[in-house]
Amino acid sequence: MASANTAVVIAVDNDAAGGKQTPEERRQAERMIEALLFASSEPLSAADLAARLPEGTDIQAPLRDLQQLYASRGVNLVQVAGKWCFRTAGDLSFLLSRQAVEQKKLSRAAMETLAIIAYHQPVTRAEIEEIRGVATSKGTLDLLLETGWIRMRGRRRAPGRPVTYGTTEAFLTHFGLDTVGDLPGLDELKGAGLLDSRISAGFSIPEPHAGDELTEDEDPLEEDEFRAELAETDEPGG
Amino acid sequence: MASANTAVVIAVDNDAAGGKQTPEERRQAERMIEALLFASSEPLSAADLAARLPEGTDIQAPLRDLQQLYASRGVNLVQVAGKWCFRTAGDLSFLLSRQAVEQKKLSRAAMETLAIIAYHQPVTRAEIEEIRGVATSKGTLDLLLETGWIRMRGRRRAPGRPVTYGTTEAFLTHFGLDTVGDLPGLDELKGAGLLDSRISAGFSIPEPHAGDELTEDEDPLEEDEFRAELAETDEPGG
């Protein structure tokens, strides 16, 4: 019985605070607050709302009701720095970003580096430079990593433990290859006229190493190293 | 038994149309549409929505549900110019007048001319003058073109090839109309034969035609002509 009495007292208190609103008045207050917050270009405080609503309109109760009503919806009623506003629900923020795809062509240097990685993998940056005969900028390798066509495979068991690079499955998919072993060899390149047939006898083209497993002279990248490398490659190419 | 079978068939059909959505998927589609329409500064067509939502999301059913849900609220989901948007409820305008940017009021003559263009489009200046019984000052049409609510549509296939005028999407958006078919009192006016601009033609009733396609007796404006007309209308009204 005591608890029932308490409930009555609370109800009376609420009623007093709400200026003895009828359900219809309460609904109308909700509608007005909804419209004001929707149309406002800035978040509004309870005081701002009170100033614009008919005098004596209860603000707090309708605000609470609205907040609850919108909590599960695509738009939420939130409080920012003590002021109220509508905001897109956090889990739907993806809707508010659109991807603009830019078609880009690889530079000649990047194409060469990619080709050398494909044929000579696993290959270190120093080895790429030796084959190309020029220094390879970090930007070129970053760009190739960004294409998703190359990846860091491991570290060469050699002084300085340099990172080894290889191609990815995305590389094979993009270039329509089943395995890197399908890359044309010396004779095929000659046959296609891409290599001079009078090229010196000592000239050879390696058999690319395809598998994901590391070769004998490779160590795995440690998890931390790997992340660090990735973070590093996010910088604008130097 | 026969009627029960029919009901089953209908249910299956509905299911197929709705892409076999679960209630959760439907709720999520509603939330996403709500979020997009709340966030957008411009009305969005069903196609716009579809382009931004995950592929295969049903648009029509959630839109109808949302429209119903918001109908009694302080913010309504409405269709203007064939596109969807949220707008504050019309009955709350008293509350929001403070938000209103002071707008220039159109003169009675300009408003009358706008109405004639809206209800009689495509319509020539001579026809507007015939209806109003006075010459239309060039300033009035310039002004209306400047508001972005009317546009030059084409040229009437008649002696002198006069320019025809019609309303724009901005007109529909401003006056909260889905199509020109929703102009207030249009049906009564049609029924009374009052939308006939040619008295002698008896009681054939042309309907306002706002579509971008030209009517049978309109020719397109030529690019140069169009520019010349625009340039002309830029002069201070004479």
Next chain:
Amino acid sequence: MTEPHAGQAEMWETYRPLAPSSDEPALVVDVDGFEGPLDLLLSLARTQKVDLTRISILALAEQYLAFIEEVRKLRLEVAADYLVMAAWLAYLKSRLLLPEEEDEEPTGEELAAALAFRLQRLEAMREAAARLANSNRLGRDVFARGAPEPIEIVRKSEFSATLYDLLTAYAARRQEMAALAVVHMKRRQVWSLNEAREMLSRLVGRIADWTPLHVFLSPYLTPEMRASVTASAFGASLELVREGRILLRQTEPFAPLYVRDRVAVAPVQSPSPEAGNG
């Protein structure tokens, strides 16, 4: 009615086809308030207080003619189109009153109906305009979201290359490098400024006395290197003088250059080659 503003008046204030004369008496305000004869007719029709569809065009014509007559009696100017309408209404009146001739087209009744139609249509458009003006207008009565949330554009690059591009790039570079490997370029024989500097810094410091420059250079002065060695040594020695590390002396033009370490001989006061040893 608000005051017309200069310039904007024509655009925004009520449009008046009749230019009011400046010296007209108060009565003219009534005439002036009409937008042409049709507007005047419509106003007169309203005084009949019946539905426009049942209006008596004959009575209306008489009202109009009486009105114009009144205005003219007051010797006020009436714009031409009002007079044209008056003439036409007088004609219409006669057509309505006199018995119709058989072959006349259109009949008086048809003309009256046409006028009634125009009045109804103008009235309808005025009402439509009022309805439009009073409808819920965006930015006045109804509002869009005050703070729309922008769509963020995330740029993503997509690369494309063909296998042919890949193979061409590879083959071309490998072939180029293979070709480079077999070419033996003849190295050009020069003695660089740096080499000269290094040699001078190394040797001069050890000899405290004035020494002819060519003594230091003699091991390098092969016939094909003579010019390069001499030029570089001279340049390097000037640089070292400027840095205050050596002293340089020449007794006359084209005479041999003498060098000496500056620090080592600092106590010696007379820096002359003839001054002999330290």
